[in-house]
Amino acid sequence: MIEVKNLTKIYGTFVAIKDVSFQAKKGQILGFLGPNGAGKTTTMRIISGFMPATAGTVLVDGLDIFTQSLEARRRIGYLPENPPLYNEMRVEAYLRFAGKLRGLSRGDLDAAVEHVLEVCGLREVSSRICGQLSKGYRQRVGLAGAIIHEPQVLILDEPTIGLDPRQIRDIRALIRELGANRTIVLSTHILPEVSQICDKVVIINEGHVVLEEALDQLPAGTSLEDVFLNAIARERGHEDTEAEEELEEVGAGRSSAQ
Amino acid sequence: MRNALVIAGREIAAYFVQPIAYVVMTVFLLLGGWFFFALLRRFDLIQQMYLAMQNPAMLQRMNLNQMVIEPLLHNMAIVLVILVPAITMRSFAEEKRSGTYELLLTAPVRTGEVVAGKFIAAAVLILVMVVLAAIFPLILVLFGNPEIGVMASGYLGLIFLGLAFVAVGLFTSSVTQNQIIAAISCFGALLLLYVISWPAETGGGTWSGFLRYLSLPEHFATMVRGIISTKDIVYFLSVIAVALFLTQRSVESVRWR
Numbered sequence: 234m235i236e237v238k239n240l241t242k243i244y245g246t247f248v249a250i251k252d253v254s255f256q257a258k259k260g261q262i263l264g265f266l267g268p269n270g271a272g273k274t275t276t277m278r279i280i281s282g283f284m285p286a287t288a289g290t291v292l293v294d295g296l297d298i299f300t301q302s303l304e305a306r307r308r309i310g311y312l313p314e315n316p317p318l319y320n321e322m323r324v325e326a327y328l329r330f331a332g333k334l335r336g337l338s339r340g341d342l343d344a345a346v347e348h349v350l351e352v353c354g355l356r357e358v359s360s361r362i363c364g365q366l367s368k369g370y371r372q373r374v375g376l377a378g379a380i381i382h383e384p385q386v387l388i389l390d391e392p393t394i395g396l397d398p399r400q401i402r403d404i405r406a407l408i409r410e411l412g413a414n415r416t417i418v419l420s421t422h423i424l425p426e427v428s429q430i431c432d433k434v435v436i437i438n439e440g441h442v443v444l445e446e447a448l449d450q451l452p453a454g455t456s457l458e459d460v461f462l463n464a465i466a467r468e469r470g471h472e473d474t475e476a477e478e479e480l481e482e483v484g485a486g487r488s489s490a491q
Numbered sequence: 492m493r494n495a496l497v498i499a500g501r502e503i504a505a506y507f508v509q510p511i512a513y514v515v516m517t518v519f520l521l522l523g524g525w526f527f528f529a530l531l532r533r534f535d536l537i538q539q540m541y542l543a544m545q546n547p548a549m550l551q552r553m554n555l556n557q558m559v560i561e562p563l564l565h566n567m568a569i570v571l572v573i574l575v576p577a578i579t580m581r582s583f584a585e586e587k588r589s590g591t592y593e594l595l596l597t598a599p600v601r602t603g604e605v606v607a608g609k610f611i612a613a614a615v616l617i618l619v620m621v622v623l624a625a626i627f628p629l630i631l632v633l634f635g636n637p638e639i640g641v642m643a644s645g646y647l648g649l650i651f652l653g654l655a656f657v658a659v660g661l662f663t664s665s666v667t668q669n670q671i672i673a674a675i676s677c678f679g680a681l682l683l684l685y686v687i688s689w690p691a692e693t694g695g696g697t698w699s700g701f702l703r704y705l706s707l708p709e710h711f712a713t714m715v716r717g718i719i720s721t722k723d724i725v726y727f728l729s730v731i732a733v734a735l736f737l738t739q740r741s742v743e744s745v746r747w748r
Contacts, residue, residue, distance in 0.1 A: 281597045285746050307599040317594035319501070321508045333497045334598040378594070 234259045234416035235280065235386055240289035242275050249275045250440040253289070257433065259385070262412040264431035264448075265420040266461060272440040273420040274314060274390055280418065281311035281388050293386055307336065310384035314391050316375025320364030324355060324374055327363055331378035349377040353407065369400040376404070380411060387417045393426060405430050424457045436464050443467070494600045498608025499615070502582070506616055511581075515574050519567070519620050526566045527627045530559045555637040556717075560628060564645045564715045567624060568708070571617075571653055572685060576677035578616060579660025580670045582609045583742065587668035602742045606735055609661055617653035621646060641717030648714030651727040652707065656681055658734035665741040681707075684730075 240253040250272035257263040267273050279286045282298045282305060291298040296305040319327060328346045337345055350356050353373045358366060363374060372392065379387065392408065393401045408417060409430050421427060427434050428448065434457070436444040443464040451460055506512040534555070541549045586592040595605055628642045659680050664673040688706035691699030703709055707730075710723040 278593070281593075283593055283597050283745070303599045303601070306597060309597065311593070311597045313590055313593045315590040317589075317591040319505065319591055320589065321505055322501075326504075330497065330501050331594065334494065334594070334600060336494075336599060 234261075234294060235263075235418060236292040237276070237280065238290050238292070240276060240279055240286045240291065242272075242279060242284075243287045248440055250437070253437065253440070253442050255435045255442060255445045257416050257418060259416055260412070260414060261433055262408065262417045262419060262431045264427035264434045265418055265437065266422065266424070266427060266434060267420075267437040268422060268465065271437045273437060276437070277311070277388050277390050277418065277420055278313075281309055282306045283311075307382075308385045309388060310379035310382065310386070311388045312375050312379040312390060312392060314394070316371045317378070318363040318366075318371055318374055320362070322363050323360055324363060324366070325350070325359045327374065328377055328381055332381045335382035337382055345381050345383075349381050352380075352410075353377040354403065368395045369397065372396060372400075372404065376407070385415055387411060387415055387419075389417065389419045391420055391422075393421065393423065401426075424461060428457045434460075436461060438465050492604075492607075494604040495607040495611060498595075498600070498605060499611035502609060502612030503615055506578075506612065511578065512616055512619075515578055515616070516620055516623065519570055519574055520623055520626075522570050523563070523567050523624050523627065526563050527559070527630075530562055534558050555631055555635050556641045559631065560637065560642050560645060561715050563627060564649055565708070565712075567649060568652055568711060569685075571649075571656055572681045573678070575617075575653065575656035575660050575681065576663075576674040578613055579657055579664050579677060580674035581664070582613070582661055583665040583738075584668050584670045584673045588670075596742075596745065603739050606661065606665075606739045606742060610657065610735060613657040613661070614654055617657060618650065621650050621653060624649075638717070644717045644719050645715040647719065648711050648723075651714070651724070652711050655707070655727050655730040655734070658731040658738070659684075662734045662738045662741065665738045 234257060236256045238254050241251050242249045253272070253276055255263070265273055265276070278284050280291050280293075280298065282302055285299055293305045294308050296308070298305045319330075322330070325346060328349060329342060332342050332345050350359055353376055355370070355373055355377055358370055358374075361370075363371070366374065372395070376389070376392065379389070389408070393404050396404060405426065408419065411417065412430070419426075419431065431448060433447045434444065434451075435442060444460065448457075451457070534553070537558075538550070538553060541553070583592075586595060596602075625646060628637065628639075628646070631637045631642075632639065656677075660673075660677040663677040663680065664670075667673050667676075684705070684707045686706075688699075688703045688709060691702040691706075704726070710726045713720060713723050
């Protein structure tokens with residue numbers, strides 16, 4: 234359903250992600266893990282068609298996100314890290330706008346809005362103004378906007394960040410439900426979240442993939458935490474030594490200057 | 492086209508909810524009314540002076556169009572130079588800052604449609620403002636005998652002028668995520684278009700002819716005098732087309748950076 238092939242993104246001279254590849258099938262929930270600044274958001278922005286990669290391609294349902302962008306974007310629902318809400322709009326009006334923007338016809342719109350209000354538990358806030366909602370509700374309105382056109386692919390950038398435990402539980406349940414007949418890519422740095430709701434995990438560190446594995450394929454007895462820390466530590470391992478060498482050189486430079 | 496209208500609809504609602512539209516219209520009409528009042532007072536005073544001097548020749552030459560409507564339109568154009576940057580500054584800058592830009596650019600909508608939607612929304616607001624400002628000539632028609640055709644031509648000019656300003660404002664808003672930067676650079680660009688022919692006033696030659704062609708008030712003034720010529724319409728349409736094209740490129744540029 235989603236095939237990410239050799240994505241590289243370079244901002245000026247900064248390499249944000251390098252040669253990132255992974256894939257997710259229909260009905261799979263893919264947990265996209267990585268420390269802060271590893272390139273998760275960059276990757277998701279590329280998959281969602283917000284910006285292009287410097288190199289590499291993304292296929293969504295066989296459609297290239299760059300060359301067949303409009304068709305591919307029709308199949309994607311994307312929830313950025315900050316829910317893209319218009320603060321002056323009421324929740325229901327916002328959802329209608331999101332639906333129309335995704336090409337829902339007038340006839341389907343009412344039913345679709347009703348449906349997402351129900352599914353995301355937004356019934357009681359449907360006439361509130363987006364700018365006055367709590368973080369948890371904002372997140373849910375964003376999610377409702379992302380799924381209003383019943384997309385085959387859902388890209389969720391840290392959907393549970395900033396929520397209270399009960400809301401986290403609700404959102405996770407909702408994601409599991411949605412994932413039954415869709416492909417979901419979900420980024421997070423909360424490890425239990427991945428073991429609870431995902432079928433597959435991709436770990437990214439410093440811009441490249443260090444692990445792509447189905448959760449039930451992970452060696453028995455090891456926790457995801459160990460896997461994650463090991464994968465990152467392996468990376469850090471030689472970088473730390475490089476960094477130390479550099480430090481030593483600097484130190485040597487200083488002492489010679491004195 | 493449908494997408495452009497969807498975006499325009501949301502924009503217009505935002506103008507009225509926020510409530511930028513009311514503030515802008517109030518300021519525009521209030522200042523317009525003040526100019527109108529001042530010009531009319533002056534007209535009245537001069538008329539009484541000539542009556543007292545019993546000078547029928549001069550009285551004959553007094554003209555409502557020239558003495559009231561023309562300066563009124565020029566003054567309102569200057570007010571637009573100040574108001575339009577305030578209308579357009581948020582159009583793209585605000586979306587970038589608040590993150591809704593990601594919603595727009597990941598929806599199955601062409602960047603051209605996004606730009607068209609924003610332009611239509613601001614254009615509607617300008618249209619409403621100018622139509623409301625038609626109250627001034629209406630008063631003249633009720634109590635005097637101005638030439639309606641000339642006034643209509645001037646108001647048409649004001650609409651074209653406003654649309655050209657809006658297009659420039661959309662462009663400056665599309666290159667930044669800071670609304671103040673968007674507004675100030677728009678204001679600068681519009682003011683420059685206003686005074687660009689100043690160095691040309693003394694000299695002749697192709698260079699000053701070119702500057703005069705670029706100058707907004709030159710073309711606007713022709714329409715205010717009641718002359719609708721293709722040359723001026725083409726000028727306004729070109730400014731709009733070039734600015735909207737640049738806006739579309741600048742929005743699209745997120746995709747090549």
